[in-house]
Amino acid sequence: MKKAHYLLILISSFLLNSCSVYNFTGTGKIDAKTYQVNFFPNNSELIEPGIDRNFTLTLQDLIQNQTNLHLVKNGGDLTYEGEIIDYHISPMTATADQKAAQNRLKIRVNVRFTNKNKEADDFEKVFEFYHDYPASQQLTGATKDAAIKEIFERITQDIFNDSLAKW
Numbered sequence: 001m002k003k004a005h006y007l008l009i010l011i012s013s014f015l016l017n018s019c020s021v022y023n024f025t026g027t028g029k030i031d032a033k034t035y036q037v038n039f040f041p042n043n044s045e046l047i048e049p050g051i052d053r054n055f056t057l058t059l060q061d062l063i064q065n066q067t068n069l070h071l072v073k074n075g076g077d078l079t080y081e082g083e084i085i086d087y088h089i090s091p092m093t094a095t096a097d098q099k100a101a102q103n104r105l106k107i108r109v110n111v112r113f114t115n116k117n118k119e120a121d122d123f124e125k126v127f128e129f130y131h132d133y134p135a136s137q138q139l140t141g142a143t144k145d146a147a148i149k150e151i152f153e154r155i156t157q158d159i160f161n162d163s164l165a166k167w
Contacts, residue, residue, distance in 0.1 A: 030067060030069065030164060031077075031115075031117045031118060032069060032076075032077035032078050032115065032116075032117055033069065033070060033077055034069060034070045034071070034072045034075070034076040034077050034078070035063055035067075035069045035070075035071060035072070035076045035077065035078040035079070035080070036071070036072050036073065036074060036075070036076030036078070036079050036080070037056055037059050037060045037063070037071070037080045037081075038056075038079065038080065038081035038082075039052065039053075039056050040052055040055050040056050040059075040081070040082055040083055040084055040109065041083050041084070042083070042084040042087065043083045043084060043085055044084055044085060044086045044087040044088070044108075045086075045087075046087045046088065046089070047087070048087050048148075051084060051087065051107075051148060052084060054148065054152065055084060055109065055152055055155075055156075058152045058153070058156050059080060059156045059159065062156045062157065062160055063080075063160060063164075066160060066164075067164065076116075077115065077116050077117055078113070078114070078115055078116070078163070078164075079112075079113070079114040079116075080111060080112075080113055080159070080163070081111075081112050081114075082109060082110045082111040082112050082124075083109070083110055084107065084108070084109050085108050085109065085110050085126070086106065086107065086108035086128070087105075087106075087107050088105070088106045088107075088108075089103055089104070089105050089106075089139060090103065090104055090106070091103055091104075091135065092104045092132060099135070101134070101135055102132050102133070102134060102135055103132070103133055103134075103135050103139070104130050104131070104132050104133075105130060105131045105133070105139060105144075105147050105148075105151070106128060106129070106130040107128065107129065107130075107148070107151045107152075107155065108126055108127070108128040109126070109127050109128070109155055109159075110124070110125075110126050111123075111124070111125055111126075111127060111159055112124045113125075113159075113162075113163045115163075121163070123162065123163075125162065127155045127158050127159055128155070129150075129151045129154040129155050129158075130151065131146075131147035131148075131150050131151055133147060
């Protein structure tokens with residue numbers, strides 16, 4: 001009985017110890033306390049007002065919600081900066097009478113990530129995602145808002161995975 005008790009304590013200590021290195025977001029141990037997300041200007045040829053601010057806030061919120069890092073305006077241990085380099089709408093599929101059946105909104109963002117504590121993690125990379133919608137719909141109002149939201153959620157999650165989760 002005493003051996004079973006010691007075995008249970010040993011197993012519990014291993015389980016509790018491993019939980020301190022890994023969390024539910026998959027980031028593992030982050031060697032930083034603060035982060036900053038600089039404004040991502042929209043440098044694409046087609047300008048959509050407000051997406052630069054929305055993207056910056058979406059990235060800030062994702063990191064805030066999935067880590068215990070503190071957002072700072074400058075001097076962060078981790079720095080995210082870059083620009084929106086492409087906002088593009090193109091026809092994807094055609095009908096028999098040569099009309100577009102589906103359109104695609106694609107957004108590309110160039111990101112520079114800097115980790116003051118571990119320079120090997122630094123990178124500059126382009127992230128992109130798209131949203132397809134019926135050509136019979138105009139990309140305005142709720143359709144546009146939903147498309148941009150879906151694209152930004154995907155791009156910011158990819159940025160998070162590459163910079164902190166290492167997936």
